[in-house]
Amino acid sequence: MTNRIENAFKNKPIFMPYFPLGYPDLDTSIDVIEALAKNGADLIEVGLSFSDPLADGPVIQHATQIALERGITVKKSLEAVKELRQRGVDIPLVLMGYYNPMLAYGLQNFVRDAAEAGADGFIVPDLPMEESEEFENALGKLGGRVDGDGFRYATNATQPPPSYRDHPLIQMLAPTTPPERMEKIARNAQGFIYLVSVTGITGVRKSLAEGLGELIARVREHTSVPVCVGFGISVPEQAKEVGKMADGVIVGTACVRMIGGSENPVEAARELTRRFREALR
Amino acid sequence: MTTTLLPTKFGNYGGQFVPETLMPALIELEEAFVAARADAAFQNEFNKLMASFVGRPTPLTHAKRLSEKLGGAQIYLKREDLAHTGAHKINNALGQALLVKRMGKRRVVAETGAGQHGVASATAAALLGLECVVYMGTVDIARQEPNVFRMKLLGAEVRPVESGTKTLKDAINEAIRDWVTNVRDTHYLLGSALGPHPYPTMVREFQSVIGREAREQMMMEVGRLPDTVIACVGGGSNAIGVFSGFVDDEQVELIGVEAGGSGIESGKHAARFGDPSRGRVGVIHGTHTYVLQDEDGQIAETHSVSAGLDYAAVGPEHALLRDTERAFYTSATDAEALSAFQTLCHTEGIIPALESSHAVAEVIKRAPRMRKDQVILVNLSGRGDKDLNTVIKEIGNL
Numbered sequence: 001m002t003n004r005i006e007n008a009f010k011n012k013p014i015f016m017p018y019f020p021l022g023y024p025d026l027d028t029s030i031d032v033i034e035a036l037a038k039n040g041a042d043l044i045e046v047g048l049s050f051s052d053p054l055a056d057g058p059v060i061q062h063a064t065q066i067a068l069e070r071g072i073t074v075k076k077s078l079e080a081v082k083e084l085r086q087r088g089v090d091i092p093l094v095l096m097g098y099y100n101p102m103l104a105y106g107l108q109n110f111v112r113d114a115a116e117a118g119a120d121g122f123i124v125p126d127l128p129m130e131e132s133e134e135f136e137n138a139l140g141k142l143g144g145r146v147d148g149d150g151f152r153y154a155t156n157a158t159q160p161p162p163s164y165r166d167h168p169l170i171q172m173l174a175p176t177t178p179p180e181r182m183e184k185i186a187r188n189a190q191g192f193i194y195l196v197s198v199t200g201i202t203g204v205r206k207s208l209a210e211g212l213g214e215l216i217a218r219v220r221e222h223t224s225v226p227v228c229v230g231f232g233i234s235v236p237e238q239a240k241e242v243g244k245m246a247d248g249v250i251v252g253t254a255c256v257r258m259i260g261g262s263e264n265p266v267e268a269a270r271e272l273t274r275r276f277r278e279a280l281r
Numbered sequence: 282m283t284t285t286l287l288p289t290k291f292g293n294y295g296g297q298f299v300p301e302t303l304m305p306a307l308i309e310l311e312e313a314f315v316a317a318r319a320d321a322a323f324q325n326e327f328n329k330l331m332a333s334f335v336g337r338p339t340p341l342t343h344a345k346r347l348s349e350k351l352g353g354a355q356i357y358l359k360r361e362d363l364a365h366t367g368a369h370k371i372n373n374a375l376g377q378a379l380l381v382k383r384m385g386k387r388r389v390v391a392e393t394g395a396g397q398h399g400v401a402s403a404t405a406a407a408l409l410g411l412e413c414v415v416y417m418g419t420v421d422i423a424r425q426e427p428n429v430f431r432m433k434l435l436g437a438e439v440r441p442v443e444s445g446t447k448t449l450k451d452a453i454n455e456a457i458r459d460w461v462t463n464v465r466d467t468h469y470l471l472g473s474a475l476g477p478h479p480y481p482t483m484v485r486e487f488q489s490v491i492g493r494e495a496r497e498q499m500m501m502e503v504g505r506l507p508d509t510v511i512a513c514v515g516g517g518s519n520a521i522g523v524f525s526g527f528v529d530d531e532q533v534e535l536i537g538v539e540a541g542g543s544g545i546e547s548g549k550h551a552a553r554f555g556d557p558s559r560g561r562v563g564v565i566h567g568t569h570t571y572v573l574q575d576e577d578g579q580i581a582e583t584h585s586v587s588a589g590l591d592y593a594a595v596g597p598e599h600a601l602l603r604d605t606e607r608a609f610y611t612s613a614t615d616a617e618a619l620s621a622f623q624t625l626c627h628t629e630g631i632i633p634a635l636e637s638s639h640a641v642a643e644v645i646k647r648a649p650r651m652r653k654d655q656v657i658l659v660n661l662s663g664r665g666d667k668d669l670n671t672v673i674k675e676i677g678n679l
Contacts, residue, residue: 104578
């Protein structure tokens, strides 16, 4: 498999919508993501639902809550990713979800099943650099398994675990991240960097954070991977502004609201993608 | 990976599972805490407030009639119900509020279940001139009405939380969301030994005054260590506070009591350790610990007659104490707690909080099996005035 994430950044800035599987119901969400992919989205953040999404504002909370009430699970979400691949979706799909459901599934199994289903990477908002070793290890980046004391050994001496090294755990940076820490995170980043544009939770904001350009420039000093900006971008005009500075524009809440609140979600997804794609040209 | 000043984990438990936006705030908080702990001026200020404002040391009371009635061990009550604001929560709230002043922040947000931590936070904020916002689930607002009024009187803004299960768990989510948004000038005054590092360590430190006093009082007034120390465990701050005084005394048995709700088999409870089918190790609210959850890793709904124990996770240090068998954990049902509540009222003239009544329920089970020369120490973490509406509803008018 060629690296879909790298390929996606050939024509920058790219449009990266977020949509949670299972909302407003599983079948519709698969259709919506397919429509996003086939109408110009360059990379999709596929949302996994969690009962306590503490980095999310009311719109995404509500959507993922409905997805859970209608029976979405990690297993069904991974099957949906497989279905999307079978329908010919060939842009990168990055799974975005909180840590506990992944742990409950079993990290090794989760990473394996996600990769086999066709996911290209992972965003886990409650997994900062300090806690990401176990996840990185499940990706096979460190080789073998690390026990509680930090001792590393192959899970099975004769049969080393499969490696998913080309499936990055995307690192996030925030405006509050101090320079030294930013350097450390950025330097080890793979795939792309998810730069949170404002201090806060996901949601629509009227104006963009001041000093975003400067923030992006600071990140770029330490890394060559693309820098993508998310949180608070809701209309194509904002996306256009951000797109002048960043390599990718992440639109979550606005996507969920416009598509989920529409009578024809698939049509809304097409329309939304076209508008954002147009603005980013 | 990065170096923290203090260990972030208790064995495999604990850690810092939070969005990146909050990591710098946790690092700053740890630095401030470590510096304050080593600073005699800070310690003096804290100790002075503990004495002149909170009314410490809280007494140790020999529950003679209860001991006689049960016919076994001698029972001693550590009277945190007599601390200002009516519960142990004030120890931690004041400690953190002093830290907030030190860090130069001007606003605190807090979560509350039973309302005791909300009241303590509002009190500390009023005393030190800080702005205070308390998040509280609407289910809890309904069952702890007097405390809502108290918080408002003390100048705090109480923000009702309608999301999720509308209880403590969701109040914590909202408090964290506020904190993420306003982190530059806001401190999250977390009320239990929970959440990301350094909270579990810091909250234990501020609550360890309970254990230190209790140990000294046992030695002075009873002339010996207790055989058994019992405390209720929601997040676990009162328990970790009293346990910390005895954890190095290996002969002292430590027992934590979780909320058994309508019974473990009913599935309506908050017994993280008591229900192995759903209480599994996971991550919630920034910490790696035992969490009640379903097969898919979604956090389970919990139930307890006491709002303060009605929470899906337990503090990470308790998880380690349990694994290493240094402490043992059991549960008391709503019915047992309500019965213990009345027993303590009748025999000792003390109206305990429903949370603390869970600890008393364990005493009632355990004391008769012990000898008369043995001693149980119970942490009576709070008083029950706030619970009168609930109790009237549950047991009817007397």
